[in-house]
Amino acid sequence: MAEALSYLTIAWLDPWLLFLTAAGTFAGIYVGAIPGLSVTMATSILISFTFKWEVNDALALIAGIFVGGVYGGARTAILLNIPGAPSAIATAIEGYPMAKRGEAGEAIGLTTVMSVFGGFVGIVALALFAPLISSFALMFQSRDYLLLGLIGILLVGTLSGESFAKGVFAGALGVLIGMIGLDPMTAEGRFTFGSITLMGGIPYVAAMIGFFGVAEALVQLHNLHLPAIKQKVDRIIPHISDVKRYFALAMRASGIGTIIGALPGTGGDIAALLAYDHAKRSTRKPEVPFGEGCKEGLVAPEAANNAAVGGAFIPMLTLGIPGDAVTAVIIGALFIHGLKPGPLLLTDTPHLFWFTVGSLTLANVFLLVFGLTGIKVFTKIVECPKAILIPLIIVLSAVGTYAIQNDPAHIYWMLLFGVIGYFMKTYGFQVGPVILGVILGPMMDENYRRAMIGARHDVGTFLWEMVANPITLFLTIAFLAMLASQTPLWQRLRASLRKHRGERERE
Amino acid sequence: MSAKPVRHPGELVFALVLVVFSVAALWQAYEISGFSGLTSAGVFPMLAAGTMVLAALCILVRTAAKARPDGASGPESLRFFREVLAPLHLTVIGLILLYLLAIPWLGFTVSSGLFLFACFALLWRRNLLVSLLLTAVSLGAIYVIFRVVFQVVLPQGTLLRGLF
Numbered sequence: 247m248a249e250a251l252s253y254l255t256i257a258w259l260d261p262w263l264l265f266l267t268a269a270g271t272f273a274g275i276y277v278g279a280i281p282g283l284s285v286t287m288a289t290s291i292l293i294s295f296t297f298k299w300e301v302n303d304a305l306a307l308i309a310g311i312f313v314g315g316v317y318g319g320a321r322t323a324i325l326l327n328i329p330g331a332p333s334a335i336a337t338a339i340e341g342y343p344m345a346k347r348g349e350a351g352e353a354i355g356l357t358t359v360m361s362v363f364g365g366f367v368g369i370v371a372l373a374l375f376a377p378l379i380s381s382f383a384l385m386f387q388s389r390d391y392l393l394l395g396l397i398g399i400l401l402v403g404t405l406s407g408e409s410f411a412k413g414v415f416a417g418a419l420g421v422l423i424g425m426i427g428l429d430p431m432t433a434e435g436r437f438t439f440g441s442i443t444l445m446g447g448i449p450y451v452a453a454m455i456g457f458f459g460v461a462e463a464l465v466q467l468h469n470l471h472l473p474a475i476k477q478k479v480d481r482i483i484p485h486i487s488d489v490k491r492y493f494a495l496a497m498r499a500s501g502i503g504t505i506i507g508a509l510p511g512t513g514g515d516i517a518a519l520l521a522y523d524h525a526k527r528s529t530r531k532p533e534v535p536f537g538e539g540c541k542e543g544l545v546a547p548e549a550a551n552n553a554a555v556g557g558a559f560i561p562m563l564t565l566g567i568p569g570d571a572v573t574a575v576i577i578g579a580l581f582i583h584g585l586k587p588g589p590l591l592l593t594d595t596p597h598l599f600w601f602t603v604g605s606l607t608l609a610n611v612f613l614l615v616f617g618l619t620g621i622k623v624f625t626k627i628v629e630c631p632k633a634i635l636i637p638l639i640i641v642l643s644a645v646g647t648y649a650i651q652n653d654p655a656h657i658y659w660m661l662l663f664g665v666i667g668y669f670m671k672t673y674g675f676q677v678g679p680v681i682l683g684v685i686l687g688p689m690m691d692e693n694y695r696r697a698m699i700g701a702r703h704d705v706g707t708f709l710w711e712m713v714a715n716p717i718t719l720f721l722t723i724a725f726l727a728m729l730a731s732q733t734p735l736w737q738r739l740r741a742s743l744r745k746h747r748g749e750r751e752r753e
Numbered sequence: 754m755s756a757k758p759v760r761h762p763g764e765l766v767f768a769l770v771l772v773v774f775s776v777a778a779l780w781q782a783y784e785i786s787g788f789s790g791l792t793s794a795g796v797f798p799m800l801a802a803g804t805m806v807l808a809a810l811c812i813l814v815r816t817a818a819k820a821r822p823d824g825a826s827g828p829e830s831l832r833f834f835r836e837v838l839a840p841l842h843l844t845v846i847g848l849i850l851l852y853l854l855a856i857p858w859l860g861f862t863v864s865s866g867l868f869l870f871a872c873f874a875l876l877w878r879r880n881l882l883v884s885l886l887l888t889a890v891s892l893g894a895i896y897v898i899f900r901v902v903f904q905v906v907l908p909q910g911t912l913l914r915g916l917f
Contacts, residue, residue, distance in 0.1 A: 295899060409815065415771065415808035421801040422778055429794035436785050436798055437778075460849070467842055470876060637872035638891060640849055641865050644856070645899060648908055657853045665846060672837055673764050691797040698792045705791065 253600035256302065257608050263306045267605050270310020271612040277311065278318025280630065283639070285315030286571045286678075287462060290454035291646040293579040301583045301598065306605045308579060312572055313609035316514050316551050317361045317617065324353045325625065333514035333554075336522035336547035343539030351621070355484035356541060357548040358617030360496050364549030365610040367500035368507065368556025372563075373603050375508075376592065380564040383589035388696035389711060393721040394567050395690040398510030399682050400728050410732040412675045420683020421690065423448055430688070431695060443655055450578055450684045452647045452659040457677040458571075459643035460664025463636045465671050470632050482618050488541065495525060495542060496549040503550030507557025513570020514551035514558075521550030556606060563587055563599055567686065571678040574685045582650075760819040762832040768813040775805035841875075848872060860910030866892050 257263045277288045288311055296304035319334030324341030337357065344353040386394075399417035426437045427447025438444040499521040506517035525546035532540045558569030566588035568574035580587050585598065592599050647660040667677050701707035712722045779802035785795030834840070848871055855864035866888055873884040900907055 409812070411808045411811035411815070415775075415805055415812060418801045418804040418808065422782075422798060422805065425798045425801065432794050434785060434794040436794060437781055464842060464845070467839075467845060467876075470841075631877065633873065633876035633878075634887065634891075636845075636876065637869050638895075640852075640872075641869060641891075641895065644849075644853065645861060645865070645895070645907065648856070648861075649899075649906070652906065652908070654853075654857050654908070657856065661846075661849055661853060664849075668842075669767060669837075673761060673767050687797075687801070694797055695792040703791045708791075 250596065250600045253597040254604040254607075256597075256601050257306055257605040263302060263605070264608070266303055266306040267310045267608045268612045270307040271314040271609045272310075272616050274311040274314020274316075274609075275318040275321070275613075275616055276314075276624075278315035279321045279624070280635065283635070284458065284462065285312060286454075286575055287458040287639070288315065289572055289575045289579075290451065290458050291642050293575065293582065294451050294455070294646040294650040297579070297582045297650060301585065302601055304579060304583065305598075305602055306608075308576055309602065309605040310609045310612065312576070313365060313552070313555055313606060313613055314616070315572075316555055317358070317365075317548075317613055320357045320361065320548055321354060321624065324350055324357070333518045333547075333551040335515070336518050337544060339522070339537055340540050340543035343537070344541075344544070347539060349539070351482045352484060353539075353544060354621060355482040355618060356488060356492075357544060358482075358614065359484050359489055360492070360545045360549045361552040361617070362610055362614045363496050364500040364503055364551070364553035365555060365613065366607070367497070367549075368504050368553035369603060369606050369610065370556070371504045371508075371553075372556040372559050372606070376560050376564050376599065379560060380589045380592040383564050386565070386589070386717065387715070388693040388700065389708075390718055390721055391565070391567075391693040392690050392697060393712075393718065393725055394510055394561075394565060395686040395693070397721065397725050397728065398561075398567050398686060399679055400725070401509060401512050409674070413679055416670065416675050416677065417679035417683045420680035420685075421687035422683075423453060423680070424450070424684040424687025425691065430692070448659060448684075449647075449650065449653075449656050450681075451582075451650045452656040453663050453684055454575055454578065454681055455643045455647050456660040456663025457667040457680060458575075459639055459646075460660060461667025461671055461677060463639040463643075464664065464668040466632055466636055470636075482621060492541065492545040495528070496545050498528070499524065499546040499549040500553035503553030504557040506550070507554030507569050508560040510561045510565070510567040510569060513572065514554040515570075517554040517557075518547035518551040521546040552610075559602065559606070563591055563602065564589060566591075566689065568682060571681055574678075574681050577685055760816060760821060761837065762829050762835075763837050764819070765813075765816050768809070768816040771809040772806070772813055775802060775809045778802040779806055844875065845872070848875075856908055856910070858910050858912050860912075861907040862892065862896065863910065865895070 257267060274285065274288070277283045278285055289308055292308060292311065293304075296307060316333055320337045320341065323334040323338035324345050327338050327342035327345075341353045341357070344350065399420070400414070422437075426444060428434070428438070428445050429436055435445060502521045502524060503514070503517040506512050506520060507514065522543055525542045526536050529536075529540075529542045532542055534540045536543050554570075558573045561567045561569050562573040562577055566577065566586065568577050577587055585591065585595065643660060643664075644657050647656045648654065650656065667680075670677060670680075697711070698708055701711055711718065713719050779799065782795055782798035782802045785798060786793040787795065790796075848868060852864055852868040855867070858864075859867070869891060870884055870888040873879075873887055874881060877884060877887075896907075
């Protein structure tokens with residue numbers, strides 16, 4: 247315990263780490279707030295710049311960016327009605343009407359306090375449950391990891407995209423990209439076409455920066471001439487009575503956020519929408535109707551999306567399975583630093599775990615400080631024209647991709663993935679599942695083969711083992727239920743049920 | 754009729770390309786090790802590519818069922834180059850390609866400067882002097898942050914070796 251505490255406080259006592267976390271949080275708020283810049287984009291570019299650093303330094307900076315970025319989206323959502331990040335969509339629904347009434351400052355203050363509150367709930371959950379889950383995860387077998395990977399990709403594909411088929415396609419494409427190169431088990435070339443460059447595999451940082459950086463920059467070219475809207479901001483510090491009144495709701499929303507964040511494949515955006523929905527259902531008599539600037543609708547999604555940050559670290563650090571797109575990128579960073587997130591991370595490198603908890607906590611404290619100050623400067627910076635932003639994103643993407651291995655070939659990959667990602671985004675595909683697939687693909691391949699070898703190359707035994715163990719059975723059922731809920735069969739069943747019920751009601 | 758989703762220009766072609774690409778990927782995955790065993794190198798790629806084929810077929814069917822955009826003028830190919838791959842997009846992608854090709858020759862600093870200037874001039878359409886100034890400021894900021902703070906080794910060009 248004392249040991250854990252000493253690791254926990256590393257980031258708080260070292261001035262350099264303190265500075266990095268603060269800088270990360272500060273930068274994260276702006277990155278999250280400026281529409282067109284996303285946390286995922288920032289973390290993927292940052293990874294390549296920080297890979298020569300000490301692990302702690304890099305982690306402190308990334309933790310700050312993550313926490314700040316998830317929160318930052320709320321500010322533009324309130325001030326400009328443009329969610330700076332997908333996790334702030336619900337915030338825009340309630341926040342912008344408040345700003346139009348001249349209550350922008352109050353809305354920002356309330357979201358800041360609730361975000362910080364949610365963030366702490368998520369971190370406490372991380373500190374409490376990660377050690378438990380990680381000792382539990384030691385019992386997980388190869389087939390369980392295979393199922394967890396599949397569930398993760400399916401979840402991110404179903405919940406965030408336009409259609410299930412598109413999500414599945416994107417996930418499978420990612421897995422395929424992850425397969426390129428020499429097979430780690432047999433050293434056979436896969437999709438290498440005899441090329442030596444391809445034998446090394448596709449650098450996943452190039453894929454990440456391409457999909458999240460260049461593709462997004464190309465999409466943003468469509469909104470080049472959107473005019474900036476100006477808002478008046480005054481009182482920022484929220485009323486104590488408000489904080490008290492929404493405490494219970496914020497607590498429940500944080501719970502939702504933590505759990506959703508902890509599920510592999512789902513992150514802050516889904517957590518925020520679910521919490522918003524919960525607030526809508528559970529608030530009997532809102533002061534202001536929902537959709538017209540209701541504070542309940544502002545508190546719930548903001549508490550939830552920041553709680554999801556701590557939640558998302560749970561499966562990443564204990565199982566090696568990312569909770570959402572940002573943690574998928576952070577896993578990439580840990581790989582680069584030679585670390586292997588998984589059940590052994592907590593026993594082998596406990597300092598790393600407690601350090602992460604510590605720097606997340608610290609980032610949350612800085613969030614409170616930066617969140618309640620500097621709004622005036624903020625409104626100026628966010629109005630930065632896209633015409634300046636887009637070329638800068640591209641230059642940063644290029645140098646970021648190059649920096650990772652000093653290989654010019656990687657920047658061509660980046661451009662290729664960027665163009666592919668642009669088309670995918672245009673036609674309603676999500677690029678998140680692709681990256682999850684790239685990260686999880688090799689892991690799933692390895693675990694599938696181990697499980698199959700364990701089943702003595704017999705499909706019957708393999709399938710039997712999928713239901714023979716309580717943990718595996720649970721995961722199999724979850725996987726099948728998710729699959730079934732998305733196929734036409736289920737929809738037809740539900741439609742007929744509804745028809746049936748409607749007939750009965752008429753009688 | 755508003756319930757029926759409208760097809761974007763080029764969406765059907767894109768769905769077709771996905772099917773063709775997935776089938777090619779499945780064929781290539783089969784080439785890795787065929788059906789030689791349940792744990793050979795090619796099994797998982799084949800599973801992934803097979804999933805892609807199924808998903809791509811679903812996407813193709815659904816896209817084909819979408820309504821043709823009505824009220825739109827001109828043939829679809831023309832609208833594709835106006836709405837999806839507009840001249841602006843093509844120009845920017847072309848500039849990026851030129852930029853990436855130039856990095857090994859001119860080095861990072863010079864090529865980024867040229868790229869930024871070209872983009873600012875193209876997208877911002879202000880005074881050229883302002884664009885030039887902006888280029889200098891952003892390049893300076895990038896250099897200080899990445900070369901000095903992050904200590905990234907920025908690529909140097911073969912033509913101007915040692916200069917930048």
